[in-house]
Amino acid sequence: MASRRQIAAMKQSLFDQDYLDEQFIQLEELQDDANPNFVEEIVTLYYRDSSRLVSNIEQALERNPLEFNRLDSLMHQFKGSSSSIGAKKVKAECTLFREYCRAGNAEGCKRSFQQLKREYATLRKKLEAYFQQARQAGPFEAARRSK
Amino acid sequence: MTAETGMDDPGDQFPVGMRVLAVDDDPTCLFLLGALLRRCQYNVTTTNQAIAALELLRENRNKFDLVISDVHMPDMDGFKLLEHVGLEMDLPVIMLSAHGDPKLVMRGITHGACDYLLKPVRMEELKNIWQHVIRRRKFDSKEQNKPNNQDKQPLAGSGCSPGSAGTSNTDQKMTKKRKDQNDEDDEHEEDPSTQKKPRVVWTVELHRKFVAAVNQLGIDKAVPKKILDLMNVEKLTRENVASHLQKYRLYLKRISCVANQQASLVAALGTADQSYWRMGSMSGLSNLHTLTAPRQFQNTVFRPLSSSGVIGRLNTPSGLVVHGSPSSRNIQFGCAQNLNNSMNDPLKFQSTIVHGNQNGNLVLGITGYSERDQLQHHKHKSISSVQDMANASCSHTSLPSVRNNSFMVAARPQNTQGGGANENLSSIDSQPSEISRSLLDHGSCGANWSNGVQPTQILPSSYPPTGFPRQLGFLPSSNPSGSSSITLMYSQSHDATANANSQGGINSSGHMSSNVQFRGWEDRNQDAAYRSNVLCSSLNSLIHENSGVSGSASPSPTDPAFYRNLNFNCGNPIQTKHDGFAKLAEEIPLRQDQGYIIHQQMAQQSRISNNLGSLDDLVGSLMKQDKDKVKLLDGDLICNNYTVGTSM
Numbered sequence: 109m110a111s112r113r114q115i116a117a118m119k120q121s122l123f124d125q126d127y128l129d130e131q132f133i134q135l136e137e138l139q140d141d142a143n144p145n146f147v148e149e150i151v152t153l154y155y156r157d158s159s160r161l162v163s164n165i166e167q168a169l170e171r172n173p174l175e176f177n178r179l180d181s182l183m184h185q186f187k188g189s190s191s192s193i194g195a196k197k198v199k200a201e202c203t204l205f206r207e208y209c210r211a212g213n214a215e216g217c218k219r220s221f222q223q224l225k226r227e228y229a230t231l232r233k234k235l236e237a238y239f240q241q242a243r244q245a246g247p248f249e250a251a252r253r254s255k
Numbered sequence: 256m257t258a259e260t261g262m263d264d265p266g267d268q269f270p271v272g273m274r275v276l277a278v279d280d281d282p283t284c285l286f287l288l289g290a291l292l293r294r295c296q297y298n299v300t301t302t303n304q305a306i307a308a309l310e311l312l313r314e315n316r317n318k319f320d321l322v323i324s325d326v327h328m329p330d331m332d333g334f335k336l337l338e339h340v341g342l343e344m345d346l347p348v349i350m351l352s353a354h355g356d357p358k359l360v361m362r363g364i365t366h367g368a369c370d371y372l373l374k375p376v377r378m379e380e381l382k383n384i385w386q387h388v389i390r391r392r393k394f395d396s397k398e399q400n401k402p403n404n405q406d407k408q409p410l411a412g413s414g415c416s417p418g419s420a421g422t423s424n425t426d427q428k429m430t431k432k433r434k435d436q437n438d439e440d441d442e443h444e445e446d447p448s449t450q451k452k453p454r455v456v457w458t459v460e461l462h463r464k465f466v467a468a469v470n471q472l473g474i475d476k477a478v479p480k481k482i483l484d485l486m487n488v489e490k491l492t493r494e495n496v497a498s499h500l501q502k503y504r505l506y507l508k509r510i511s512c513v514a515n516q517q518a519s520l521v522a523a524l525g526t527a528d529q530s531y532w533r534m535g536s537m538s539g540l541s542n543l544h545t546l547t548a549p550r551q552f553q554n555t556v557f558r559p560l561s562s563s564g565v566i567g568r569l570n571t572p573s574g575l576v577v578h579g580s581p582s583s584r585n586i587q588f589g590c591a592q593n594l595n596n597s598m599n600d601p602l603k604f605q606s607t608i609v610h611g612n613q614n615g616n617l618v619l620g621i622t623g624y625s626e627r628d629q630l631q632h633h634k635h636k637s638i639s640s641v642q643d644m645a646n647a648s649c650s651h652t653s654l655p656s657v658r659n660n661s662f663m664v665a666a667r668p669q670n671t672q673g674g675g676a677n678e679n680l681s682s683i684d685s686q687p688s689e690i691s692r693s694l695l696d697h698g699s700c701g702a703n704w705s706n707g708v709q710p711t712q713i714l715p716s717s718y719p720p721t722g723f724p725r726q727l728g729f730l731p732s733s734n735p736s737g738s739s740s741i742t743l744m745y746s747q748s749h750d751a752t753a754n755a756n757s758q759g760g761i762n763s764s765g766h767m768s769s770n771v772q773f774r775g776w777e778d779r780n781q782d783a784a785y786r787s788n789v790l791c792s793s794l795n796s797l798i799h800e801n802s803g804v805s806g807s808a809s810p811s812p813t814d815p816a817f818y819r820n821l822n823f824n825c826g827n828p829i830q831t832k833h834d835g836f837a838k839l840a841e842e843i844p845l846r847q848d849q850g851y852i853i854h855q856q857m858a859q860q861s862r863i864s865n866n867l868g869s870l871d872d873l874v875g876s877l878m879k880q881d882k883d884k885v886k887l888l889d890g891d892l893i894c895n896n897y898t899v900g901t902s903m
Contacts, residue, residue: 154283188353189283
């Protein structure tokens with residue numbers, strides 16, 4: 109079982125590597141006795157809901173020609189969710205993707221989306237690992253901001 | 256010190272317990288928003304559907320102090336929701352978006368949002384949102400100058416009973432605050448700048464006078480002073496008129512936008528049949544009647560309004576009458592604030608109408624907007640009927656008419672109260688239940704219409720393009736005659752403003768709406784109000800005010816709000832591109848009157864728990880009738896159809 113310090117370090121590295129931004133801190137602040145698992149709950153909710161978006165975007169990217177408006181709109185939603193949990197890199201990829209959309213750059217969109225999926229999956233793994241450790245250590249402690 | 260007695264000291268206790276309604280289709284964002292708001296100690300209600308949100312709000316205007324809504328939502332555009340809320344409930348609305356695009360922010364402003372926040376939302380920002388509630392209260396109290404607090408009082412009172420302990424205190428305080436504001440006389444003010452004066456209740460009757468005055472002067476030349484003189488109403492100040500005029504202008508703009516769209520639709524359809532048009536103009540009422548009369552009517556009704564004029568009609572509230580499904584309360588009168596949005600809805604609606612199997616519901620897609628949404632979301636009785644229709648037709652997606660819906664709704668309210676203007680009203684009164692019933696019947700709505708459309712009075716024929724065919728003849732029929740009566744009323748009330756132009760549309764809309772409304776009222780608070788809210792809201796408020804919400808409990812909240820908000824903001828600022836606009840302008844007054852009248856009527860019937868509901872009902876009923884018609888028209892026409900159908 110990871111010590112509190114280790115858990116804190118895990119989290120810190122997520123921030124350092126830009127996987128997460130300040131928004132995540134706000135999530136943690138919302139976690140308290142009344143909502144002891146808030147952060148994990150919202151992240152779980154995010155991944156569950158956004159997976160639907162991701163597959164929609166994927167399908168849309170398979171069309172020919174691409175419907176940039178629709179893609180932009182889908183990505184807008186995805187970006188909104190991602191920014192709500194502080195998924196920094198994912199959010200950045202969303203922005204890039206939307207720029208490609210606006211430019212009508214199909215290749216750019218596809219490439220960007222691939223990158224986005226990678227970031228999305230990586231973040232998920234890291235967060236899952238983090239939550240797992242945190243849970244073991246004690247939810248309340250894990251929630252504490254120990255930067 | 257009467258003024259501040261019992262009033263909350265802003266910042267003290269309040270904002271704790273402030274009741275916020277949060278709307279966002281994204282579950283993650285909604286979850287976060289809810290958590291943040293609760294952390295601010297607000298009383299939070301969340302929903303991921305705009306339609307559900309509107310319903311919640313309509314159910315009890317006093318239940319919430321503030322609304323926060325996302326801009327991009329699948330079931331309804333956030334701006335549209337914003338308009339509806341502003342018109343119907345006059346609650347502060349904060350927009351949320353991941354987009355900081357200045358154009359969007361601007362749109363938010365024009366639609367009346369009191370703030371625009373970017374996602375992800377921060378706690379610090381949410382901590383201050385209560386200021387909007389306080390500011391609005393103070394602002395409102397300033398505007399009031401007529402001690403017509405009846406409406407408010409009940410509202411305030413109802414607000415006091417919320418169960419939440421945390422909020423009850425606040426509620427009471429807030430309620431009291433309102434009461435105090437209402438009660439206050441002009442003489443004492445704790446705050447000279449705010450001058451708590453009773454808010455002017457723009458009743459249907461009053462609004463009718465207003466519209467008449469404006470029409471007489473000409474919309475361009477109408478200045479508050481002259482309007483005031485023409486109206487010759489005691490205790491009305493120039494300021495009241497000025498602010499009302501502003502709203503009215505916005506409304507006209509909005510209508511014109513819709514009209515434009517309709518015009519295009521019509522053009523697309525290419526067939527603006529006179530008869531159809533007439534039908535449409537009967538707006539609602541007539542439609543209803545017509546519906547009943549003959550199925551063929553529907554056909555005519557559906558004829559696409561090729562002429563822009565038609566569109567104009569359509570746009571007018573009357574036209575909006577959700578032909579598709581009278582029952583579908585959802586009749587969105589709200590002039591497609593967001594045309595886009597409305598479009599979607601109307602389409603739905605239209606599709607329902609298209610099938611029109613059930614009824615000739617004229618409710619052409621126009622009302623569909625709201626209805627559609629409603630259909631989807633609401634189980635309202637009316638909706639069900641509409642839904643039937645919708646299912647049947649679902650094909651129509653051309654909802655451009657949606658916008659119309661909004662119009663229709665507006666039209667209706669007027670009649671209800673009909674302060675005296677409506678002789679028919681009286682008749683309708685008796686009928687209202689009938690009508691509403693007939694109108695509302697969901698499934699039967701259509702049937703009613705087609706069968707008995709008693710209101711047939713609406714008789715398109717009788718619908719003289721000039722001025723309301725008061726006669727609409729509706730009503731005599733027993734059946735939904737209630738609706739017809741409404742129309743009659745409508746027309747009557749219209750007379751004043753009934754510009755000949757609108758007549759067709761307006762009347763019909765008026766009628767329709769009334770019909771629809773009735774149903775709705777009877778049945779229940781219909782959501783249709785939603786649509787109608789847009790237009791109706793203003794109307795409703797008028798009506799309510801007039802009727803004092805005759806008994807109907809809830810209407811009052813809406814009334815004042817409505818009326819105050821008479822935001823007939825067009826989604827697109829005045830796109831007078833189309834010719835119909837002028838007509839619309841004219842019609843609008845009519846419509847409004849009608850709407851008011853109807854509304855009043857409904858209020859009287861008071862069944863209407865919601866003012867809006869009645870309108871919705873009307874619309875719904877109208878829609879039902881129009882359903883059939885809609886089919887013909889096609890989604891696009893819906894808007895047009897709408898009016899057409901109504902043009903009785």
